[in-house]
Amino acid sequence: QKEVEQNSGPLSVPEGAIASLNCTYSDRGSQSFFWYRQYSGKSPELIMSIYSNGDKEDGRFTAQLNKASQYVSLLIRDSQPSDSATYLCAVPYNTDKLIFGTGTRLQVFP
């Protein structure tokens, strides 16, 4: 059974700080990784995807992938209260399906 593990949190950071969200996965053959953001009472929305080792930056968001350690992370720089949400890590399996982690709840306080 393929697994995606995340710390459920909550992760509390002050406004302006860097929030670091982590995810580990069990399938060494995984090639692509996704981060979804889910606000309370809303549905998930894709915010980042990463396919190769290293860093991928998009605005205040940076995804980091280390395939050897089976570890993917999401950094949010200059965190804002509007970033408060649950962040879901997702990994594909069987070509057209995703397996999701349980999510990490992030709280950014002013």
Add this chain to the structure above:
Amino acid sequence: DVKVTQSSRYLVKRTGEKVFLECVQDMDHENMFWYRQDPGLGLRLIYFSYDVKMKEKGDIPEGYSVSREKKERFSLILESASTNQTSMYLCASHLAGELYEQYFGPGTRLTVT
């Protein structure tokens, strides 16, 4: 603007009732999915469909069935609702081969009493 819609945001049903949850997408996506989301358990796949009239079981299909008679519509059916099916139900879709572009509907919060 891409859109996945679900028939109800909130639904309350009684134990033993037959429940229909409907999902419609307007993006001509081949692949459609039904998930349920529960605290501490995350998103779990119930059923998915690659094409009209095609369906495959996900990780937790027991107690559910699905129907896909038209490409844009994917229905989830609870044949005889039970209290342990109280949950948030999320529909999603994407183009075949473009898994990175999976779009979710707004969700249906179902309560079975």
